[in-house]
Amino acid sequence: MPEHADRTAGPGTGGPPGPQPDGPSDAELTALDAHWRAANYLAAGQIYLLSNPLLAVPLEPEHIKPRLLGHWGTSPGLNLVHTHLNRVVKARGLNAVCIWGPGHGGPAVLANAWLDGSYGEVYPDVSRDADGMERLFRQFSFPGGVPSHVAPETPGSLHEGGELGYSLAHAYGAALDNPDLLVACVVGDGEAETGPLAASWHANKFLDPVHDGAVLPVLHLNGYKIANPTVLARLPEAELDKLLRGYGHDPVHVTGDDPMEVHRALARAMDRALDHIATAQRVAREEGVTGRPHWPLIVLRTPKGWTGPREVDGVPVEGTWRSHQVPLAGVRDNPAHLRQLEAWLRSYRPEELFDEEGRPRPEVLAHVPEGGRRLGANPHANGGLFTRSLPVPPLEHYAVPVDKPGAALHEPTRVLGGLLAQIMADTAGSRNFRVVGPDETASNRLDALYAATGKAWQAEELPTDEHLAHDGRVMEVLSEHLCQGWLEGYTLTGRHGLFSCYEAFVHIVDSMVNQHIKWLRTARTLPWRRPVPSLNYLLTSHVWRQDHNGFSHQDPGFVDHVLNKSPEVVRVYLPPDANTLLCVADHVLRSRDYVNVVVAGKQPCFDWLGLEAARAHCARGAGVWEWAGTETGDRPPDAVLACAGDVPTQEVLAAADLLRHELPGLALRVVNVVDMTRLLPQEEHPHGMPDQEYDALFTPDRPVVFAYHGYPWLVHRLAYRRAGHANLHVRGYKEAGTTTTPFDMVVRNDLDRYRLVMDVIDRVPGLGVRAASVRQAMADARTRHHAWIREHGVDMPEVAEWSWRG
Amino acid sequence: MPEHADRTAGPGTGGPPGPQPDGPSDAELTALDAHWRAANYLAAGQIYLLSNPLLAVPLEPEHIKPRLLGHWGTSPGLNLVHTHLNRVVKARGLNAVCIWGPGHGGPAVLANAWLDGSYGEVYPDVSRDADGMERLFRQFSFPGGVPSHVAPETPGSLHEGGELGYSLAHAYGAALDNPDLLVACVVGDGEAETGPLAASWHANKFLDPVHDGAVLPVLHLNGYKIANPTVLARLPEAELDKLLRGYGHDPVHVTGDDPMEVHRALARAMDRALDHIATAQRVAREEGVTGRPHWPLIVLRTPKGWTGPREVDGVPVEGTWRSHQVPLAGVRDNPAHLRQLEAWLRSYRPEELFDEEGRPRPEVLAHVPEGGRRLGANPHANGGLFTRSLPVPPLEHYAVPVDKPGAALHEPTRVLGGLLAQIMADTAGSRNFRVVGPDETASNRLDALYAATGKAWQAEELPTDEHLAHDGRVMEVLSEHLCQGWLEGYTLTGRHGLFSCYEAFVHIVDSMVNQHIKWLRTARTLPWRRPVPSLNYLLTSHVWRQDHNGFSHQDPGFVDHVLNKSPEVVRVYLPPDANTLLCVADHVLRSRDYVNVVVAGKQPCFDWLGLEAARAHCARGAGVWEWAGTETGDRPPDAVLACAGDVPTQEVLAAADLLRHELPGLALRVVNVVDMTRLLPQEEHPHGMPDQEYDALFTPDRPVVFAYHGYPWLVHRLAYRRAGHANLHVRGYKEAGTTTTPFDMVVRNDLDRYRLVMDVIDRVPGLGVRAASVRQAMADARTRHHAWIREHGVDMPEVAEWSWRG
Ligand SMILES: Cc1ncc(C[n+]2csc(CCOP(=O)(O)OP(=O)(O)O)c2C)c(N)n1
Numbered sequence A, B: 001m002p003e004h005a006d007r008t009a010g011p012g013t014g015g016p017p018g019p020q021p022d023g024p025s026d027a028e029l030t031a032l033d034a035h036w037r038a039a040n041y042l043a044a045g046q047i048y049l050l051s052n053p054l055l056a057v058p059l060e061p062e063h064i065k066p067r068l069l070g071h072w073g074t075s076p077g078l079n080l081v082h083t084h085l086n087r088v089v090k091a092r093g094l095n096a097v098c099i100w101g102p103g104h105g106g107p108a109v110l111a112n113a114w115l116d117g118s119y120g121e122v123y124p125d126v127s128r129d130a131d132g133m134e135r136l137f138r139q140f141s142f143p144g145g146v147p148s149h150v151a152p153e154t155p156g157s158l159h160e161g162g163e164l165g166y167s168l169a170h171a172y173g174a175a176l177d178n179p180d181l182l183v184a185c186v187v188g189d190g191e192a193e194t195g196p197l198a199a200s201w202h203a204n205k206f207l208d209p210v211h212d213g214a215v216l217p218v219l220h221l222n223g224y225k226i227a228n229p230t231v232l233a234r235l236p237e238a239e240l241d242k243l244l245r246g247y248g249h250d251p252v253h254v255t256g257d258d259p260m261e262v263h264r265a266l267a268r269a270m271d272r273a274l275d276h277i278a279t280a281q282r283v284a285r286e287e288g289v290t291g292r293p294h295w296p297l298i299v300l301r302t303p304k305g306w307t308g309p310r311e312v313d314g315v316p317v318e319g320t321w322r323s324h325q326v327p328l329a330g331v332r333d334n335p336a337h338l339r340q341l342e343a344w345l346r347s348y349r350p351e352e353l354f355d356e357e358g359r360p361r362p363e364v365l366a367h368v369p370e371g372g373r374r375l376g377a378n379p380h381a382n383g384g385l386f387t388r389s390l391p392v393p394p395l396e397h398y399a400v401p402v403d404k405p406g407a408a409l410h411e412p413t414r415v416l417g418g419l420l421a422q423i424m425a426d427t428a429g430s431r432n433f434r435v436v437g438p439d440e441t442a443s444n445r446l447d448a449l450y451a452a453t454g455k456a457w458q459a460e461e462l463p464t465d466e467h468l469a470h471d472g473r474v475m476e477v478l479s480e481h482l483c484q485g486w487l488e489g490y491t492l493t494g495r496h497g498l499f500s501c502y503e504a505f506v507h508i509v510d511s512m513v514n515q516h517i518k519w520l521r522t523a524r525t526l527p528w529r530r531p532v533p534s535l536n537y538l539l540t541s542h543v544w545r546q547d548h549n550g551f552s553h554q555d556p557g558f559v560d561h562v563l564n565k566s567p568e569v570v571r572v573y574l575p576p577d578a579n580t581l582l583c584v585a586d587h588v589l590r591s592r593d594y595v596n597v598v599v600a601g602k603q604p605c606f607d608w609l610g611l612e613a614a615r616a617h618c619a620r621g622a623g624v625w626e627w628a629g630t631e632t633g634d635r636p637p638d639a640v641l642a643c644a645g646d647v648p649t650q651e652v653l654a655a656a657d658l659l660r661h662e663l664p665g666l667a668l669r670v671v672n673v674v675d676m677t678r679l680l681p682q683e684e685h686p687h688g689m690p691d692q693e694y695d696a697l698f699t700p701d702r703p704v705v706f707a708y709h710g711y712p713w714l715v716h717r718l719a720y721r722r723a724g725h726a727n728l729h730v731r732g733y734k735e736a737g738t739t740t741t742p743f744d745m746v747v748r749n750d751l752d753r754y755r756l757v758m759d760v761i762d763r764v765p766g767l768g769v770r771a772a773s774v775r776q777a778m779a780d781a782r783t784r785h786h787a788w789i790r791e792h793g794v795d796m797p798e799v800a801e802w803s804w805r806g
C-alpha cells in the first residue's frame, strides 16, 4: 500500500492529523526541548546524586552516590522519543503505550514517569517536588530502592528491561485485538542483532489493520551497544533502507545531532507516521481495503550519550560506546570529574526547568498528556485492569464417557481442541483469546479451532490455502520466540492465551519464560498491579512419542527449568488422560499471574477417569487409584506404584495389571500425580503437601516405584525431604533416545511395564525369591521385544494391543 | 562491491569459472536430471519400501513398511541442490560442504550419500547395489536403523536436523578460518522465520574474504512449512529482493516447476554465484580490496514435494503443505494408494537409473565428484580429522603468586585473559582459535585478547573505533544464538573456541546446547567420527555479582540444564579463584568432545591457592582445604563446611574464620568442590566419586553445610544417594534477587557467612546451647547489615574490608 500522507486521516489508532501540517511551531519545539532537557537532567541525577538534587549549592563529593550505577548512553534517546510521543498523544488524543527495548535505560523511563506525575501517583512519597526528586535520585539502583532497569515497579511499563530482544514481539502482542491502541516500540540497534528481535520484524504479516492496533517501531541507531558498533548503524543508509522495506515497512529517517533540528525532524516524522497509520486503518476499516499496509517505521540516528560529557580524560565519550553506562566514573574522588559532572548537569539549565520547590515549570509540561493518556499511566500497561474472565464452557460437553477405566482410547489434545474451539467461538465478540504455536496447531490435534477462527495472515493468499484469515486468532509462525513474545504482550495487557509447542523445542524460550516469571513474581508484590491472565503452555509431541523423529526431538527438561523458578508463579501439570486434561485446562485458563506448564499427549491414550473422577483427582493433584491397586485396607500396601504423565501412567497400569495376575497376593497401591508441585514440601510451594499427607499417600516405609515422565532425578529433587525418600525409586527419561518404536522408548529408559514389575519384585522384602519365575518372564519379554521390533519395525502385539484387564 | 561476474575468477573458494560460460550442455543437464531422479527415487524408497527396492515385481503391501515415517516435501529440493553442487564441485575442483537446514529431509541426504558412495564406505553393508539399496530403505527410521533426520550418523553432515534455525550460523562457523572452503547452506523458508536464522543473515558482516571461506546460502522457497505457507514465500518478489539486499546479499532468483528449465537456470545461477565468490576473494586476497563483498545468494523457488503425487484423494498435494511428510498415507491398506505409489516411483524410470544389480548407471554419476571432494565425504564434516591441539602455554606465566591464602585479590577472568591472549597470539598462523561473546568480552575482563587480535568486523569503520579488524578472531555480536552457532560450526570442523557470556543470559541458548550435546553423544559412538574440540563456556557476570543489574540478570540455572544431559559429554566447573580458573581453562581447552561449563567471576576475588595447590585441587575436583579447617586428625570433624563457586567459597571461609575465633574448640572441615559432577555416584558420571571417597570427604554422619553457587536443590539431586545425605544442608540461590549490594545478595538468599555460622551452630549436636551468644551475634550482624545498606548504599566495612585472618 502506498503511503497516504496527503489524505486526511480518519479515526483510529493514529488519531486525527496534527493541527499544524508543517509540524510544530518554534515555541512548541522549545517546550519540547525543555521537556527533553528536564528528562535528561533527571536521568543523570538518578545515576549520580544522593542529595542536592537541584544543585542549589555547588556539587560536593558527599552529594554523590557511593556506587555509580545505571545506563546513561541510551537515556537521551529514550527521553527524546518519550518527549515526542507525549506531544502526539496529547495533540491527537491517542491511546498509546510504549515498549522501551533498551530497558536498561531505566533512568530515562523513570524520569518521564516522574515528570508526567504518574510516578508520584503510585509512589506518593516520590512527589513532583524537590523532596520527591531527591527520593527519585536516591532510590535509583539503591538497596531497598528500585531496579536500574525498566521493571514491573516502573509505572507504564509492560516490558522488563534486561535481557534484550523481545521488545518488538511484546509490542505486537499488546497491539493484537486492541484496535484503538498505538504501541510505540523503541528498538536498540544492539538489540536488533538478537535473533528474537530479528524474527519479530515479520510480525507485521500477522497484524490485522481492522481488529488490531498499530505498532510504531522506532529503530534507535545510536551506533553502539556496550563496547562495539552495531551492525545496523554501520550499513550504508541505502542498504538499511532496503532491509527495512524488505521487512515490509515504510521507513522515515531522522538523523542529526543538533537538538532543535532533530526536534523538528522527529516531530514531522511522527506526524507523518501517525497520519500513515490513521490512513491505513481507515481504508482497511471503512473502505474494506485488504492489502497489507507497509506500516511506517522511524529510524532515529542520534549520538549515544547525547548531551553528556563529550570527552573524559582525553578520550571521546559522547557519540561512542564509552557513554553506555556511567560516563564519568571518578566523581567522588576526582575533583575534575566532579566539576565536569556539575557542568554537565548545569548545561540543562535546571533553573529554567524546575521552580524553587523543584516542580517542573509549565513549559516543561506543556505537551504532557493527562490522566490515563500519559505513557506512565496508560491502563493497558497494567493489563489486569482489563482482564475479563474467559467463558470456559461446561466440561460435560467435551468430556469422554468412561464406563470402565482403560477400555477406550482418545487423543487428549484433540478432546481439548473441542473445548478450545468453543472458547474461541464464544470470544468472537470480546476477542480476548488467542492460541499461538510454531506451525504445529493441527499436528498437535487442535484443528477443531479452525471451525471457530482462522489463522492470522496478512500476506499473499493462494486458492489452495486453508483456514487463513485476516482476523484469525490462531497464530502460527515458525518462531517459538515470536509465539512466546506475542503471548507475553497479549497476557500482560490483560488477555488470555495458550502456547502449544513440541515439548523438546520449548527450551528455545527458556530464557524468555525466566524473564516472564520474574516479571510476574515482582508484579504480584505490587498492590497497584492487577492480576493478569496466566501464560499457559500445552507441551505435546512429548519425549515418549517422538520415537519417529528421534533423539533431537526428545527432551522433557522444561519442567525442570521452570520448577527452579519462583514457586508463587510456577505450576506444572501432567494429566494422564483426556478428561484430566480438560479439568487442568479449565483450571489454568481461569487462573491469574501464573506460568502453567501442561504436558499432555496427542497420541491415542486410554481413558482412565470419567469427568467426575477426573475433577476430584485434579483437585487433589495426586491421589490413589483404588481400582487399580490390590490393597485390602487392613494392612499397608507392600509396594506403591506411582506415576506422573500419560505414558508412565499407562506403563504403571500395565505393570499393575501384570502384578495383579501374576502375584495376586501382593498388596499394591497405585498413585497418580497430576500436579508435580504437590510433591514439594508445604513450605516450599503453595501446592506442597503436608508431610502427613505425603506419608499417608506414599507411605513412610514401603518401596515406592515411581514412573515419571521426565528426568527421574526431578522427583528426588522435589521429595528428598520426605520420610520415605530412601525407599523412593524413580524411573524416567535418561537420555536413552533414538529413532525407534514407542514401546522401545520406554524399554530403553527402563520405564516399561516389565522393568517396573521387576523393580517391585526387587524391592519388596522377601518377594525376590518367591517371584523369581515372574521376574524371569519379565526379562524374557524385554528380550523378545528387542528382537521383534528389529524384525517387524513395530511393537509386539502383546504391547500394541494391551488394554487394562481390571 | 559490485558483482564482477564478467571478470575472470582467480583461485579461491569459488574455483575457476565453469568450462562453459553459457552453462552446461543439454547432455549434461540430462545427466543432472538423471541424478536428481535417482535421488528422488531413493528418497521415496526410504520412506515406503521394506523390500523390492528396484520394483522388480509389482508393488505389494508386504513390500511396504508397517509405519510410514519421514519427510518427503523438502526432499526433491535438497536433492536438486545436491545434484547441482556435485556438478560445480567436480567441474571447479571445489572443496565444499553443505549444511542442510531442512535436516528433516534425511531421505534426500542419505540418498545422495549412497549415490556418491560415501555411505557404503562408512557402512559397508549398505553397498551401492540392490542389496545395499534394500538395506538403505529398510534401515531408514526403523528400530536399530538410522534416524529420519540428518544426524551424526549421516556421512558428510555437521548439522543436526531437527530443531530448526541454526543452519546459517553453523555454515558461517564452518567457513571461518577455512579460506579454501565453500560452505553451501540450504535455508528452509519455514526455518527462515526462526529468530536464530533471522539473526544469522548479518553474519556476513563478520566474514573476512581473505582468511575465511565463503558461505553460499540457498534460500529454498518451497512455499510451506508443516501446515502453513511461509512468510518469505508470500512476499512480493521485489520486497523479498530488497530484504535480501538489505541483508547484504546479491540474490539470484531461480523459479520454476519444469525440471529441465530449472536445471538450466540453477546451473547458471550456481556458476554466476561461484564466479562472484571467486572474484570477491581474489580482489580481497590479491588486490587488497577491503570493501565488504555483497556475497551471492540463490533463491530457489520450486514446489514442495515436487515430482511426488500431485493429488491424493482429490486434494492437491504436490506444491502444498500436504506433501511435508508422507504424501500417501494408506499404501498398505488402500490398493489405490499402493498403485499411486508405484506409479510415482516408476515415474523416475528406475530402470534407466540403476543397472540390473541395482548399481547407479554411469550417466547418473557423471557429475559426482571423487574421494574427499564428495559432499558425503568431505573431511571438514568430520572435523576431528583436522583438529590440532591448542598451544596452551605454561600456566606459570599467568598464575598469581599466593604466599598466604586470602591475602590478595585478583579478577579471575582478567587473569585468564592473559592466558587466552597468549593462545590467541600463538595461533596467529594456524588460525584455529576464536573467542565469541555477545558484546561482553571487555566487560568480562578478557580485553587482553585485543593485544593479540582484533574483533572481526567487515562493516563500516570510524576513526573512534578500537580493536576492530577484518581478520580479528574475537567475535562480538549481540546474539547469543549466533555466538553459539558459530562456535558449534567452528568446533565441529575441528577448531577451538570459548564462548564468554553473562551467566543468566546463556539460557538463551539452552536448546542449542541441548542439540549440540546430543550430537556429541551420538558422534562419540561412531568410530569413523574423530573427536572434535569441546565447546567451552565461560559464564561470568554471575548471579551473585549482578546486584547492580538486578533480578532480570540473576539466574544460575544453566548448570542444572546441562547436568540433565548425557553424562559422557557434560562437565561443570566452578573454580573458586584465579589460579584454579587457569587450571580449569587449561584442562577444558585441551579436551575433546565435551561441553564444558566454567562459572567464574570477573570481580576481585581472593586468591586462595597457589598454582601447585590449584593444580592438585583441580585434578581432585573436590578436596579438603586443611589450612581453613580446625580438625586435629585424631577425631572426625564436628561439621563440614562445603562450598562450590567463588562467592560461596568466600562466604564459607568468612564463616570458618568466624567459627575459628568464636568457637575455637569446634573441629571444622572445609571442603571445596570445583567439579560438580564429582558429587554424582560413580555409576552415573565418569567423574562421579566412589562412595568411600565421598564418605571420607564429607563424612557419612556429620552435619554438612554446603554453600553452593546456584539452586541449592541441585546439590541434593547430585548427592541424594550418599550415606550422609540426610545431614546435608544446602544453601544457594533461591530466587531472592533484586537490585542491591553484593553482600545483600547473599544475605537475602541465606548464603552469607553469618547465616552459615548459625547453620553450623544449629546442626552440631549440643552446640546450640553453648554457642547461643555467638548465634545471637550473627543474627545481630544480619540486622545491622539490613539497616546499614539502606542508609549507605554499600556494604558494612566489616564485610567490605574482610579478609582471611588465618
Ligand atoms: C540478550 C542480552 N545479551 C546481552 C546483554 C548485555 N547488554 C546490556 S545493554 C547491551 C547493549 C545494548 O545496545 P543497544 O540495544 O544498542 O542499546 P543502547 O545503545 O540504546 O544502550 C548489552 C549487550 C543483554 N542485556 N541481553
Ligand SMILES: Cc1ncc(C[n+]2csc(CCOP(=O)(O)OP(=O)(O)O)c2C)c(N)n1
Pocket: A438, A439, A478, A505, A508, B073, B074, B102, B104, B162, B163, B164, B165, B187, B188, B189, B190, B191, B192, B194, B220, B222, B223, B224, B225, B226, B230, B304, B324
Ligand atoms: C524450532 C523448531 N520448531 C518447530 C519444528 C517442527 N517442524 C519440523 S519441519 C517444520 C517445517 C519446516 O519448514 P521449512 O523450513 O520450510 O522446510 P521444508 O519446507 O523444506 O520442509 C517444522 C515447523 C522444528 N523442527 N523446529
Ligand SMILES: [Mg+2]
Pocket: A188, A189, A190, A220, A221, A222, A223, A224, A225, A230, A304
Ligand atoms: Mg545502541
Ligand SMILES: [Mg+2]
Pocket: B188, B189, B190, B220, B221, B222, B223, B224, B225, B230, B304
Ligand atoms: Mg518450506
